[in-house]
Amino acid sequence: MDNKIKIKLFGNLSELANTQEIWIDFKTTFFELRDELFLQFPLLVNKEFVFAINQKITHENVIINQNAEIALLPPFSGG
Amino acid sequence: MNLRFHRQTILPNYGEAAQQKLLNSKVLVIGAGGLGCPCLQYLVSSGIGLIGIVDGDIIDMSNLQRQILFTTNDIGKNKAVTAKEKLKDIHPSTEINSFSFFLDGKNAKEIISKYDVVIDCTDDFNTRYLINDVCVELSKPLIFGANYQFEGQVAVFKMDDTKINLRDIFPTPPKQAMRCEEAGAMGAVLGILGSVQALETIKLITQQQDFLYNEILYLNVIKYETVKIKISKKLSDVRSPMLGNTIIDLNVEEFIEKINNPLVQLIDVRNETELPKVDFKCTQIPLTTLKENIHLLNKEKEIVLFCHAGIRSLEAAERLQDEFDFQQVSHLKGGIVKYFSMK
Numbered sequence: 049m050d051n052k053i054k055i056k057l058f059g060n061l062s063e064l065a066n067t068q069e070i071w072i073d074f075k076t077t078f079f080e081l082r083d084e085l086f087l088q089f090p091l092l093v094n095k096e097f098v099f100a101i102n103q104k105i106t107h108e109n110v111i112i113n114q115n116a117e118i119a120l121l122p123p124f125s126g127g
Numbered sequence: 128m129n130l131r132f133h134r135q136t137i138l139p140n141y142g143e144a145a146q147q148k149l150l151n152s153k154v155l156v157i158g159a160g161g162l163g164c165p166c167l168q169y170l171v172s173s174g175i176g177l178i179g180i181v182d183g184d185i186i187d188m189s190n191l192q193r194q195i196l197f198t199t200n201d202i203g204k205n206k207a208v209t210a211k212e213k214l215k216d217i218h219p220s221t222e223i224n225s226f227s228f229f230l231d232g233k234n235a236k237e238i239i240s241k242y243d244v245v246i247d248c249t250d251d252f253n254t255r256y257l258i259n260d261v262c263v264e265l266s267k268p269l270i271f272g273a274n275y276q277f278e279g280q281v282a283v284f285k286m287d288d289t290k291i292n293l294r295d296i297f298p299t300p301p302k303q304a305m306r307c308e309e310a311g312a313m314g315a316v317l318g319i320l321g322s323v324q325a326l327e328t329i330k331l332i333t334q335q336q337d338f339l340y341n342e343i344l345y346l347n348v349i350k351y352e353t354v355k356i357k358i359s360k361k362l363s364d365v366r367s368p369m370l371g372n373t374i375i376d377l378n379v380e381e382f383i384e385k386i387n388n389p390l391v392q393l394i395d396v397r398n399e400t401e402l403p404k405v406d407f408k409c410t411q412i413p414l415t416t417l418k419e420n421i422h423l424l425n426k427e428k429e430i431v432l433f434c435h436a437g438i439r440s441l442e443a444a445e446r447l448q449d450e451f452d453f454q455q456v457s458h459l460k461g462g463i464v465k466y467f468s469m470k
Contacts, residue, residue: 056354058278058345058347059275059276059278060275060303060305060310077390077427079390079426079427079428079455080427083426083427095303096297096301096302096303096304098296098297100354100356103354103355103356103357104356104357104359105295105296105343105356105357105358105359107361107455108390108429108455109390109427109428109429109455110390119345119354119356121296121343121345121356122275122301122303122304123252123273123296123297123301123303123304124273124274124275124278124279124280124304125250125251125252125255125273125275125301125304125305125306126161126250126273126274126275126305126306126307126310126312126317127158127160127161127162127163127247127248127249127250127272127273127274127307127317
């Protein structure tokens with residue numbers, strides 16, 4: 049998809065969004081992409097999860113490549 | 128050759144020396160529930176020398192579909208004591224200690240200090256973070272496991288020099304994660320996850336090259352999808368880990384790196400008249416005017432605060448997180464005084 053980027057969802061996030069992957073408009077930095085995600089999927093706002101960018105947990109702002117693999121990882125607690 | 132362990136000692140990269148490491152090892156399993164039961168069975172079978180089991184919970188009817196060491200006759204008994212009873216004949220030379228109470232801030236250090244490896248098979252985040260923080264303090268390798276419906280996570284925190292741990296993923300205990308009672312749980316799924324935790328423990332003890340070293344495995348057993356995610360140190364160490372505070376303290380070296388980073392917004396929270404003046408570009412927002420000037424802060428950037436000695440910047444950082452929902456906030460510990468003395 050042109051100018052879109054795929055985001056994979058895990059755990060209760062995929063339940064919330066009713067799908068295991070979503071597509072949003074591509075942005076060149078992580079924080080802009082995060083804002084775009086919250087704009088398009090407001091139900092994710094205030095949910096607990098971390099971003100994995102290219103299989104790496106990312107907290108700080110970084111430049112994003114359009115081929116980047118992005119996943120949202122919620123905490124699990126069951127045992 | 129010990130016949131009991133023959134089949135595992137002929138595996139590539141195992142052998143007698145690896146088996147001896149297992150026989151000499153001391154492993155603590157915290158939580159004898161859905162993860163703990165299968166994990167314990169495989170650990171005892173593999174020949175671990177000493178196993179501790181901590182669980183203050185009582186077996187009830189709803190546990191039996193997934194906590195496979197227990198039977199209908201065990202309802203009402205303590206989980207740690209009952210697990211020990213069930214496990215002791217599997218490999219009688221394995222010494223098993225049961226602790227029939229919950230791990231808490233008072234007993235955690237004393238218990239954990241007696242073991243080489245700790246396995247978190249609990250089901251609540253307060254205990255998970257307690258275990259994590261004590262393992263960080265005592266440098267004890269920690270095998271984390273958790274379940275959500277048909278998905279699971281397993282991570283290995285080796286606690287070597289970097290001490291990467293649970294707080295590098297989620298800095299404070301999550302509040303929204305659902306427990307089995309609400310989300311549901313399938314015994315066989317917990318069996319897979321508990322087995323992965325046992326296997327990673329065995330790999331760690333026998334010093335195998337490949338294990339989930341500072342990685343978290345996400346496993347979905349509906350589609351059989353796995354993702355391994357690398358965990359790296361989250362900026363500097365989190366202040367007062369046991370208190371769950373997430374403001375990041377920067378030392379002067381780390382602060383200097385932030386000065387020229389275009390993704391960082393530097394904020395001076397001193398009053399305009401205060402000296403010394405700084406030799407780099409920043410935005411001045413005195414702490415007392417933070418609220419009125421909040422629009423000057425760019426939420427897309429990482430916010431780095433400083434003041435004279437690091438007291439006001441810490442307060443500003445806390446307010447930005449708590450009142451204004453900023454997530455990327457750090458401050459210069461020791462303030463600009465420290466900066467000029469070290470520069």
